[in-house]
Amino acid sequence: MEVQQEVARAPATQLSKTRGGNRWRRDLTGWGFMLPFMVVYALFLIWPVILMIKYSFTNKSLVGTGGSQFLGFENYARLFSDPDFWSSLWHTVWFTILSTPPLVILALIFAMLTNRVIRGQWIFRFSFFAPFVLPVSVVALIWWYMMYSPGFGLIDGTLGRIFGSSSSLASIPWLTSTKTAMISIVITTVWWTLGFNFVLYLAGLQEIPRELYDAAAVDGAGAWAQARWITIPLLKRTTLLVLALQILASLKIFDQIYIMTSGGPDFSTRPIIEYFYDQGFTSYRIGFASAVSVVYFLIILAASIAWFVLSRRREETA
Amino acid sequence: MEAEAPQRLTRIPKEQKGPSRRSRLGSTLNYIVLSILAAAWLTPLAWAVDTALKPESETTITPITWDSSNFNLGAFKEVIDAGNILRWYGNSALVSIVVTAGVVILASLAAYALSRIPFRGRTVLFWVILAGLMIPPQVLILPLFAEMQIFGFVNTYQGIILPQLASALAVFILKVFFDGIPHELEESALVDGASRLRIYWQIWMPLARPALAAVAIFTFVTSWNYFIWPLVVVTSTNMMTIPLGLQAVQSAFGVHYAQIMASAVLGGLPLLVAFIFFQRQIVEGIANTGLKG
Numbered sequence: 001m002e003v004q005q006e007v008a009r010a011p012a013t014q015l016s017k018t019r020g021g022n023r024w025r026r027d028l029t030g031w032g033f034m035l036p037f038m039v040v041y042a043l044f045l046i047w048p049v050i051l052m053i054k055y056s057f058t059n060k061s062l063v064g065t066g067g068s069q070f071l072g073f074e075n076y077a078r079l080f081s082d083p084d085f086w087s088s089l090w091h092t093v094w095f096t097i098l099s100t101p102p103l104v105i106l107a108l109i110f111a112m113l114t115n116r117v118i119r120g121q122w123i124f125r126f127s128f129f130a131p132f133v134l135p136v137s138v139v140a141l142i143w144w145y146m147m148y149s150p151g152f153g154l155i156d157g158t159l160g161r162i163f164g165s166s167s168s169l170a171s172i173p174w175l176t177s178t179k180t181a182m183i184s185i186v187i188t189t190v191w192w193t194l195g196f197n198f199v200l201y202l203a204g205l206q207e208i209p210r211e212l213y214d215a216a217a218v219d220g221a222g223a224w225a226q227a228r229w230i231t232i233p234l235l236k237r238t239t240l241l242v243l244a245l246q247i248l249a250s251l252k253i254f255d256q257i258y259i260m261t262s263g264g265p266d267f268s269t270r271p272i273i274e275y276f277y278d279q280g281f282t283s284y285r286i287g288f289a290s291a292v293s294v295v296y297f298l299i300i301l302a303a304s305i306a307w308f309v310l311s312r313r314r315e316e317t318a
Numbered sequence: 319m320e321a322e323a324p325q326r327l328t329r330i331p332k333e334q335k336g337p338s339r340r341s342r343l344g345s346t347l348n349y350i351v352l353s354i355l356a357a358a359w360l361t362p363l364a365w366a367v368d369t370a371l372k373p374e375s376e377t378t379i380t381p382i383t384w385d386s387s388n389f390n391l392g393a394f395k396e397v398i399d400a401g402n403i404l405r406w407y408g409n410s411a412l413v414s415i416v417v418t419a420g421v422v423i424l425a426s427l428a429a430y431a432l433s434r435i436p437f438r439g440r441t442v443l444f445w446v447i448l449a450g451l452m453i454p455p456q457v458l459i460l461p462l463f464a465e466m467q468i469f470g471f472v473n474t475y476q477g478i479i480l481p482q483l484a485s486a487l488a489v490f491i492l493k494v495f496f497d498g499i500p501h502e503l504e505e506s507a508l509v510d511g512a513s514r515l516r517i518y519w520q521i522w523m524p525l526a527r528p529a530l531a532a533v534a535i536f537t538f539v540t541s542w543n544y545f546i547w548p549l550v551v552v553t554s555t556n557m558m559t560i561p562l563g564l565q566a567v568q569s570a571f572g573v574h575y576a577q578i579m580a581s582a583v584l585g586g587l588p589l590l591v592a593f594i595f596f597q598r599q600i601v602e603g604i605a606n607t608g609l610k611g
Contacts, residue, residue, distance in 0.1 A: 029514050030437025037428035037489065044481040045450050051461035113352045126597065127356035133593045135543040137564035138586040142366045145578055154365045157382030165380050196604065203605030223344055252454055255545045259565050273456050280460045289460050297457040304452045
């Protein structure tokens with residue numbers, strides 16, 4: 001036993017004698033562990049970021065072998081005077097403004113109702129969260145074809161059964177009218193992604209000690225007063241997190257819109273990501289499209305940093 | 319749990335007294351409202367299944383009805399016979415499994431080093447990875463595509479998979495988890511002369527199983543549902559993944575509603591089934607990682 005231990009210890013003591021060697025060895029091990037990830041990370045994250053910035057100063061095209069020319073800030077100047085850039089940026093912001101409040105408030109209400117259930121809670125958890133695990137195209141196909149179709153879609157069809165099929169409510173062109181297309185996308189998105197916020201809120205609710213409610217009940221506080229004075233204030237941290245994650249997620253809107261309306265009708269729903277996707281892959285203007293992605297990236301970055309700083313400050317004061 | 323039990327007991331007699339009727343009414347009302355909401359939430363899925371089971375001629379009639387003269391599986395059969403969807407399942411499974419395995423291995427190695435090995439340069443590397451958290455993958459589609467052209471990876475599995483391996487988030491989550499485990503374990507193993515690789519594999523991987531499971535489940539779901547990058551890099555029908563293939567399905571079938579809904583149901587089924595089995599892990603995973611972030 002003792003002998004074995006001696007033997008096992010030998011290399012360690014030897015190394016600590018030559019401190020320099022030990023350090024080098026540690027560096028080498030550390031970088032060895034990092035290497036596989038860092039190679040992938042450098043190739044598929046860092047390098048594309050550099051390429052994107054580089055392309056944004058050129059007139060690179062997706063087709064043709066002709067070398068690209070350096071343009072300086074011309075792409076940027078051009079995009080800031082491009083009404084399509086501004087309108088698609090606005091659609092992304094507008095979608096965020098429309099989708100964030102229902103996704104936060106409904107998730108909170110659903111979670112508060114579900115948290116009060118003791119038996120069979122999992123059924124409700126399942127119902128509200130299930131859509132979130134579906135691929136976007138499944139969600140889009142269901143809503144596009146069978147919910148929003150004028151006349152026989154479930155929404156118009158149900159309205160038709162209530163108000164009569166000749167009623168104008170029975171043929172609302174949900175996705176094909178500039179008035180309703182964005183709202184329709186928002187409704188679908190709320191249905192699809194509410195479950196994520198719901199689960200965050202449910203976890204937050206379960207950390208609130210039951211004693212608080214019992215004490216409040218003894219003092220005669222009803223359900224509403226308990227929600228107003230206990231639940232909502234104690235969920236402040238969760239709400240800030242949900243809000244931040246939701247705003248960042250909504251700013252990345254693309255998939256549902258691309259599938260359901262392709263940005264139409266008449267470009268009225270085209271978000272900023274689709275704008276640079278179109279510019280790059282349909283018009284082959286990689287240089288210009290890269291400039292748009294850079295500007296969009298800076299907006300996201302500003303939002304993330306703002307959140308980071310705010311949450312740090314909160315933690316310090318707390 | 320044990321602490322909660324006596325509390326529940328003390329509440330029972332209280333409920334039998336005065337305010338009990340009100341609170342019981344409240345909880346019944348709560349059940350009713352929730353049940354209506356849950357039913358509303360499941361309705362689109364039910365309607366999709368209902369439509370998929372109808373004969374094509376009955377899918378667009380008005381006034382609409384949930385009933386049908388002849389419920390059948392014909393639409394499912396036609397969708398499967400057309401062949402594409404099985405191929406897309408295969409592609410999605412291959413891509414998601416390789417991505418998940420790759421992310422778990424690469425990220426855990428990196429997270430272990432960042433958390434436990436005091437090598438020079440680790441602070442810088444950590445900040446570089448942290449910065450990556452702020453880059454939405456969507457903004458990189460153009461330069462990544464240009465890169466794939468250079469490598470010749472357009473419309474290949476490597477092309478779909480490789481960019482998904484660079485997950486800064488996985489490294490970050492695992493590093494935070496490793497940081498929370500006491501140092502003594504590491505030191506006593508080192509004193510015993512075990513190599514770092516062995517410590518990583520025999521001590522840390524088993525210890526980190528819950529965190530690894532959370533990362534694996536999320537990576538898998540995200541990868542299975544990933545839309546924008548496959549949309550860019552895939553150029554032929556037989557390389558499509560499920561989300562990409564379904565999106566183009568109406569061009570394959572024409573507008574046949576029963577078949578489109580059958581495809582949607584088939585496309586959503588694997589993850590719904592997985593969710594039923596892993597409900598607890600998925601929900602806890604979101605709650606833990608989300609609340610920490």
